[in-house]
Amino acid sequence: MQRSALVYLCVLCMSAVKGCELLGKFDMPSLFKKGDIMIGGIFPVFNKDVSNIATFEGEPPAVICALYDLRAFRWTQVMIFAIEEINNDPGLLPNISLGYRILNSCSSPTNTLRAALTLPSRQDEKEKAYGCSPGISAVIAEAGSSQSLAVAGILGPFQVPVVSYFSTCACLSNRAKYPTFFRTIPSDYFQAKALAVLVKHFGWEWIGAIQSDNDYGRNGILAFTEEVKKFGICIAFVGTVLRTYPQEKILKVIEMIKESSVKVILAFSPEGDFSPLMKEVVKHNITGIQWLASEAWITAPQPSTPEMYQAFGGALGFVVQKMAIPNLKQFLTDINPYRDPSVPFVKEFWEIMVGCQPVSHGMGTGAEKATKICTGNETLIDHTQDVFFNVTQLRVSYNVYKAVYAIAHALHQLVFCQPAGEKNAKPLNFINQFGDNVFFDENGNPPASYDIINWQLKNGQVQHVTLGHFTSTKNGDYTLSIQEENIVWRTGKVPTSVCSNGCPVGTRKAQIKGKPTCCFDCIPCADGTIANLTECMPCPQEYWSSERKDVCILKNVEFLAYHEPMGIALTVVALLGASLSLLTMTIFIHYRETPVIKASNSELSCFLLFSLFLCFLCPLTFIGRPTVWTCMLRHTVFGVTFALCISCILGKTIVVVTAFKATHPSNTVAVKFGPTQQRIIVCSCTLIQIVICILWLKLSPPLPDRVFKYSNKKIVLECNTGSDVAFYVVLGYIGFLAVVCLVLAFLARKLPDNFNEAKFITFSMLIFCAVWITFIPAYVSSPGKFTVAVEIFAILSSAFGLLISIFAPKWPHCTHSPFIF
Numbered sequence: 001m002q003r004s005a006l007v008y009l010c011v012l013c014m015s016a017v018k019g020c021e022l023l024g025k026f027d028m029p030s031l032f033k034k035g036d037i038m039i040g041g042i043f044p045v046f047n048k049d050v051s052n053i054a055t056f057e058g059e060p061p062a063v064i065c066a067l068y069d070l071r072a073f074r075w076t077q078v079m080i081f082a083i084e085e086i087n088n089d090p091g092l093l094p095n096i097s098l099g100y101r102i103l104n105s106c107s108s109p110t111n112t113l114r115a116a117l118t119l120p121s122r123q124d125e126k127e128k129a130y131g132c133s134p135g136i137s138a139v140i141a142e143a144g145s146s147q148s149l150a151v152a153g154i155l156g157p158f159q160v161p162v163v164s165y166f167s168t169c170a171c172l173s174n175r176a177k178y179p180t181f182f183r184t185i186p187s188d189y190f191q192a193k194a195l196a197v198l199v200k201h202f203g204w205e206w207i208g209a210i211q212s213d214n215d216y217g218r219n220g221i222l223a224f225t226e227e228v229k230k231f232g233i234c235i236a237f238v239g240t241v242l243r244t245y246p247q248e249k250i251l252k253v254i255e256m257i258k259e260s261s262v263k264v265i266l267a268f269s270p271e272g273d274f275s276p277l278m279k280e281v282v283k284h285n286i287t288g289i290q291w292l293a294s295e296a297w298i299t300a301p302q303p304s305t306p307e308m309y310q311a312f313g314g315a316l317g318f319v320v321q322k323m324a325i326p327n328l329k330q331f332l333t334d335i336n337p338y339r340d341p342s343v344p345f346v347k348e349f350w351e352i353m354v355g356c357q358p359v360s361h362g363m364g365t366g367a368e369k370a371t372k373i374c375t376g377n378e379t380l381i382d383h384t385q386d387v388f389f390n391v392t393q394l395r396v397s398y399n400v401y402k403a404v405y406a407i408a409h410a411l412h413q414l415v416f417c418q419p420a421g422e423k424n425a426k427p428l429n430f431i432n433q434f435g436d437n438v439f440f441d442e443n444g445n446p447p448a449s450y451d452i453i454n455w456q457l458k459n460g461q462v463q464h465v466t467l468g469h470f471t472s473t474k475n476g477d478y479t480l481s482i483q484e485e486n487i488v489w490r491t492g493k494v495p496t497s498v499c500s501n502g503c504p505v506g507t508r509k510a511q512i513k514g515k516p517t518c519c520f521d522c523i524p525c526a527d528g529t530i531a532n533l534t535e536c537m538p539c540p541q542e543y544w545s546s547e548r549k550d551v552c553i554l555k556n557v558e559f560l561a562y563h564e565p566m567g568i569a570l571t572v573v574a575l576l577g578a579s580l581s582l583l584t585m586t587i588f589i590h591y592r593e594t595p596v597i598k599a600s601n602s603e604l605s606c607f608l609l610f611s612l613f614l615c616f617l618c619p620l621t622f623i624g625r626p627t628v629w630t631c632m633l634r635h636t637v638f639g640v641t642f643a644l645c646i647s648c649i650l651g652k653t654i655v656v657v658t659a660f661k662a663t664h665p666s667n668t669v670a671v672k673f674g675p676t677q678q679r680i681i682v683c684s685c686t687l688i689q690i691v692i693c694i695l696w697l698k699l700s701p702p703l704p705d706r707v708f709k710y711s712n713k714k715i716v717l718e719c720n721t722g723s724d725v726a727f728y729v730v731l732g733y734i735g736f737l738a739v740v741c742l743v744l745a746f747l748a749r750k751l752p753d754n755f756n757e758a759k760f761i762t763f764s765m766l767i768f769c770a771v772w773i774t775f776i777p778a779y780v781s782s783p784g785k786f787t788v789a790v791e792i793f794a795i796l797s798s799a800f801g802l803l804i805s806i807f808a809p810k811w812p813h814c815t816h817s818p819f820i821f
Helices: 002-013 070-087 109-118 145-158 188-201 215-229 247-259 271-283 306-312 328-333 346-354 396-416 565-590 595-599 602-621 628-660 675-699 724-747 757-781 785-813
Strands: 030-033 037-043 046-050 063-068 098-104 136-140 162-164 181-183 206-212 234-241 264-268 290-293 316-320 448-458 461-472 478-482 507-511 520-524 529-532 535-538 543-545 552-554 556-558 703-707 714-720
Touching (some): 037 070, 037 109, 037 396, 063 346, 070 328, 070 346, 136 396, 145 162, 145 215, 188 215, 188 264, 188 290, 188 448, 188 461, 206 271, 215 234, 215 264, 247 271, 271 306, 316 396, 507 529, 565 602, 565 785, 602 675, 602 785, 628 675, 628 757, 628 785, 714 785, 724 757, 757 785
Parallel strands (some): 037 098, 037 136, 206 234, 264 290, 290 316, 556 714
Antiparallel strands (some): 030 098, 046 063, 448 461, 461 478, 507 520, 529 535, 543 552, 703 714
């Protein structure tokens, strides 16, 4: 930068400093007109082309500036037209004339830098004929972003404003590096956002990208990549092209396209750089690709041919909105090479447009060319149907027009210290007679508004059909409107472009190592989880996954209910046992005077039958949905009733043993163990169990609980014992009483046959102990509601064992009883 500044200062001072000599100058023809204030212009009237001239082996082909660009030539004419229009406007820069000096950049940063250095330097011999002209006050340049970077970099330190009409690179918005750069076209930041929104709109997740090997292409694809990442869209590949690339590099990009599975490709490149690849795509018959275009080539005339339509038909892209410039067509049709034969660029225009070479004084004969010689009577009137003269749908040309007017309004503000025609207008505002407001933001950018263009073939010609609009604001908001029903797709319908198809229901995405996030495998979710795009989410504890693994459903609630077969069977058996106990007790009370009943201790027998009645009713608290009260009752009632039952049996056993173990008639042991002592035994033994149960309920009572461990698909409702120690203490105490009864009854097993009460008690205790010994492992190993069923079965089995073993043998001896079994 310092070297460039020194060169620039040297050029400015050469004519003023004694002793400085001009060592040389760039031979750059220019469109020139003197004015009070001069505006420079740099346009790519000619483009670089690969020469067919033979070179030495191993050397790259020569690149020459030979391709004439009609569109760029029209930009130069629009600039001249705008300046002439301003000079004729008494309300804008009155009594001040604008002049211009327009140079060719050859679409090259190097040539553009030469042009930027040439603009402020001394005039050539032809320009000197108009007298000494003032220095350049502002420059309109350039079409390419790399070229504009060169101009802004060399002129920025000298505070020379540079206004671009077609450079969109977001890098030019850096006010620290390019403080005097402005443009009348939105930054690529907005175009990248628009393209990303379009890709998201059509659901494309896997796309390719082509960039030109310059600032425009690289920065454009970089901005686009950052935008699509926000939407989860992946870039499959990035190919690089340039108009001066050898064919080998272009063919590498072709192979990249062929090998990829993408169906949508974005080309962010100027038309000249993209053209070699387009020709190869057509040559290799690569079809079925939906192309997305940047504004640099979507409406360019060079690629818009029926031949290119074979592969690129249906292309979509964004361009700045079209406008019309009144009176411009008449100005363009008035171009004539004979008016001033020395004016550059016009001769080539005439050859292309009219089809003959103009020859007059000052022009070469052109003998080296095969083009026919003009007669001098040709005009452009017969060629006004050419797209060159269509001034109703101007886009980039209109940006040139706005750039001239923006400079003119700024100069007016600077010279007259007030806006042109409006006292309160902001600096650099452009308000023309067409009602279009153009302003620059703090980064030198205008507002972003685009038309959506679709390549369509009509009447054998490629048409750029507008099918929607995109508008973005500085705060990040945007609006997208598009006529999808009118889009012509290359594949006949909206294409799909994904690396991996969406995962089916019940599976999750698993990233494939080494590939973008859009490429994935689908892994089935485990039971109890549901798919949530990239992961399997576990269901809440009360829920379980559906068969499709797409939704969590409530688990089934399981408990031993009255209405199910097992509940019905156990209820019937319990009521049967209770009925038999009650019936037997009724018989015993009714026939209490019979010898058999008197001999079996009717009072203890009735207590025992009553306790068995309660034992048979106890299982009813185990059936049904567990509640706080049923959970507290089921275990405590069970413990107390069985303690009462065994206590009664213990009392009977002690009576039998003491009665028949007395060897002397004078033995008073049996007398001492009378009814009062029997009641004390029963009550004291039962009271101990009652105290244990009270402590249990006080310290850690049983509560209803939801158990998830038995099954993944159901919730088991059961009563948590609260304290396993207390539960087993209750069982242990009952077991202790049963063992004491069994031991005492065993000691009295050899009594006379007429007194076999001890045998019945022994047998009943054996059954009782066997049932409850087998209960413990069965209780521990049984899942869910079967745990409750096992406990009920143990209660009913032991109760029936006691009822049948002790009282069934007595029923036949009740001779006065009608109930004989």
